Amino acid sequence: MPHTVNCQIDHLSVNIQPGATILEAARSIHIQIPTLCYHSDLCVAGNCRLCMVEQVGADRLLPACATPVTEGMEILTNSQKVRHARKVMLELLMSEHRSDCTHCYKNGRCELQNLASEYLVQDGRFIDLVPFKNYTIDDLSPSIIKDDAKCIRCQRCVRTCAEIQAVSALAVAHKGAEMKISTFFDLPMAEVVCTNCGQCVTHCPTGALVEKNYIDAVWQAMDDDARHVVVQTAPAVRIALGEALGLEPGQIVTGKMVAALRRLGFDSVLDTDFSADLTIIEEGHELLQRLREVIRDKNPQVKLPMTTSCSPGWIKFLEHLYPDLLPHLSTAKSPQQMFGALAKTYYARRIGMDAKNMVSVSVMPCTAKKFEAARPEMCASGFRDVDYVLTTRELAMMIRQAGIDFLSLPDDEFDSIMGQSSGAGVIFGATGGVMEAALRTVYEVVTGREVPFDGLNIVPVRGLEQVKEAALTISSPLPEWGFLDGVTLKTCVVHGLAGAREVMKKVADGSCDYHFIEIMACPGGCLGGGGQPMPVSDHVREMRARAIYRDDAGKAIRKSHENPDVVKLYEDFLKEPLGHLSHQLLHTHYVARKRY
Amino acid sequence: MNGLRELVSALAQKHGTRRESLLPILQGIQAHEHYLSDDAMVEVARALDLSTAQVYGTATFYSFLVTRPQGRHVIRLCRTITCVMHGKNQLLKELETLLKVRVGETTADGLFTLLETNCLGQCHQGPAILIDDEPYTRLTPERIRVIVAEYQQKAALESENSGLINS
Structure with missing residues (x-):
């Protein structure tokens, strides 16, 4: 068997590994073939027929995404026949697509629109079928809007929900002309197992699935002089925002982002990284408390492994699919909600502001955060803790609307009190980051020594592998933690809910002996979140992860418990981790939801 | 609900729980319940x-799988061109008058649902209908009246019998 296959694409020779598709071969020599249903994250579907190419000597066109190259194959990607077929395919797709591009949320960022413009699609060859179809818009979810009139039925969302998330809230229903992407009985997304992760949104090539945006509400709050608008920005926003504003993936734009937020009119520009550090303190101490109760006190009521609770998509997933396992979830709120609860209590008091005049906005790489902020229990401050959640994409849109030349902005710094962060808070944005941050603190609390990894970098928990494991043996702990002497702390890190499902099956049947599991709903962790700029691929996620670890390495403070703002918060306000105020403001409870 | 769970578990036992078992299980439920309710699909x-x-x-x-309740007997009338040329439209008119329903509807007594279907493969002996799994061919308005009456009589007899048993 030959090690490579030789073929010709547009009269250029290509040498590629066997099994590669025509699409991959073409891309390897920088020939672009248009695609819609194809996505590098997903299995091949071959249903949009846009990537049709001509094989010399053959009558029928071949789908480039679904056809492996064979020895001696001669492919034409730009013949008259191909150009005609592409145009017809686009026109057919658009005959069933509501092309109201000027009022579409995806206007200017739509793959279908881009191709229509590239191939000069004209009107009139096919009847516009949209008026004949009883299309509906589902906008009942706080996170995601589904508009069937924009759907071209490429099924990227269906494959995303099945392959990446193993949820399948969306599936293909009916057939032929009636075929559509549907939830169970076509119920609203808000009433089914949807976790609001937004991966379908980042994979949708049109405006059929978009985030619900709160841009106007935030403008309105900022325009009201009586309101003090506080904004927090998640760790993964600063390393991806640049992509939506003209930069290559992997650029850290923290300083420019802070400057832009101030220019937009936010009164206090603060950092979710601060509350990420706080989460580590609370969650780390909760882990230690559980270890004490399980290992020393042999309390059967207390559950191990403990899992992280920062990812609202993951939480809703567990509430729906494994309600029996909810006691495994850490009760610590996510950094967004800890921040929200403190903004309208601690911060309001520190700056002498009445919390009722405060509006709390967060910028998140996430659509599920919109749902999380709207959960009825998230009102610990006496008000709704986080009023509006914007995605990274929405912030980019606001920056453009405001006419700010982002790239020329000077770097600026977060406001004080809740603006400082450690490198441990920064890496929350990457899969494995919470685990690494927690181990840096927990190990030091228990032993009084730094975690035994070169430069504090716990490399085994990093990277895009779906399930990662790391073990850390504790030796000569401080007297208080004597029961942990010689205990090997077993940890697991998972990203993507498909992986989470496998690990939780093991937790349910007792076939794993982890102590602590980090789970992030989205591939790559928050950096690959459903609210991040598009397009997304493993390469993009890799670049974002590198930026996060670069940011961490460059920080003077690398451990959450050394964040001076966090230290001061405990001194002045909370007093101690897991204390009375912590329980009131920073911890929460979960609800069992219907599985079906 | 409990009956449904038992029905589904019996069908799962028979057909297995792999993805390819889905279709026979759904067919089994439909044979039993005449349609697939949301509760039934949740159980599956x-x-x-x-x-x-x-x-x-x-x-x-x-x-042939339906997600809304339908009559005890489903009449599917072939709507393809050959049957149309053999008098399908006259047959349809007769059925609609006889049953007092339009295509897609169920009779008031819940006995029949009238539907149209694509080709039944009986082009050489049209017009053709399918009542449940039973094909009827070379139909005329007269013959269809007799066939419908037979189903109605059978149903009346059955309900009489069950009434006798009950009393």
Whole structure:
């Protein structure tokens, strides 16, 4: 068997590994073939027929995404026949697509629109079928809007929900002309197992699935002089925002982002990284408390492994699919909600502001955060803790609307009190980051020594592998933690809910002996979140992860418990981790939801 | 609900719980319940570890699976051109008058649902209909009246018998 296959694409020779598709071969020599249903994250579907190419000597066109190259194959990607077929395919797709591009949320960022413009699609060859179809818009979810009139039925969302998330809230229903992407009985997304992760949104090539945006509400709050608008920005926003504003993936734009937020009119520009550090303190101490109760006190009521609770998509997933396992979830709120609860209590008091005049906005790489902020229990401050959640994409849109030349902005710094962060808070944005941050603190609390990894970098928990494991043996702990002497702390890190499902099956049947599991709903962790700029691929996620670890390495403070703002918060306000105020403001409870 | 769970678990036992067991299980439920209720699909999803949307997707793909209640007997009238030329439209008119329903509707007594279908493969002996799994061919308005009356008599007899047993 030959090690490579030789073929010709547009009269250029290509040498590629066997099994590669025509699409991959073409891309390897920088020939672009248009695609819609194809996505590098997903299995091949071959249903949009846009990537049709001509094989010399053959009558029928071949789908480039679904056809492996064979020895001696001669492919034409730009013949008259191909150009005609592409145009017809686009026109057919658009005959069933509501092309109201000027009022579409995806206007200017739509793959279908881009191709229509590239191939000069004209009107009139096919009847516009949209008026004949009883299309509906589902906008009942706080996170995601589904508009069937924009759907071209490429099924990227269906494959995303099945392959990446193993949820399948969306599936293909009916057939032929009636075929559509549907939830169970076509119920609203808000009433089914949807976790609001937004991966379908980042994979949708049109405006059929978009985030619900709160841009106007935030403008309105900022325009009201009586309101003090506080904004927090998640760790993964600063390393991806640049992509939506003209930069290559992997650029850290923290300083420019802070400057832009101030220019937009936010009164206090603060950092979710601060509350990420706080989460580590609370969650780390909760882990230690559980270890004490399980290992020393042999309390059967207390559950191990403990899992992280920062990812609202993951939480809703567990509430729906494994309600029996909810006691495994850490009760610590996510950094967004800890921040929200403190903004309208601690911060309001520190700056002498009445919390009722405060509006709390967060910028998140996430659509599920919109749902999380709207959960009825998230009102610990006496008000709704986080009023509006914007995605990274929405912030980019606001920056453009405001006419700010982002790239020329000077770097600026977060406001004080809740603006400082450690490198441990920064890496929350990457899969494995919470685990690494927690181990840096927990190990030091228990032993009084730094975690035994070169430069504090716990490399085994990093990277895009779906399930990662790391073990850390504790030796000569401080007297208080004597029961942990010689205990090997077993940890697991998972990203993507498909992986989470496998690990939780093991937790349910007792076939794993982890102590602590980090789970992030989205591939790559928050950096690959459903609210991040598009397009997304493993390469993009890799670049974002590198930026996060670069940011961490460059920080003077690398451990959450050394964040001076966090230290001061405990001194002045909370007093101690897991204390009375912590329980009131920073911890929460979960609800069992219907599985079906 | 409990009956449904037992029905689904019996069918899962018979056909297995792999993805390819989905179709025979749905057919089994429909044979029993005459349609696939949302409760039934939830039970199937649970038994096969699928999402309900996936079960719904399969259920709505096949014309012979229905997700809304229908009559005890389903009359499917072939709407293809050959049957039309053999007098399908006259047959349809007769059925609509006889049953007092339009295509897609169910009779007031719940006995019949009238539907149209694509080709039944009986082009050489049209017009053709299918009542449940039973094909009837070379139909005329007169013959269809007799056939419908037979089903009605059988149903009346059955309810009389069950009434006798009950008393």
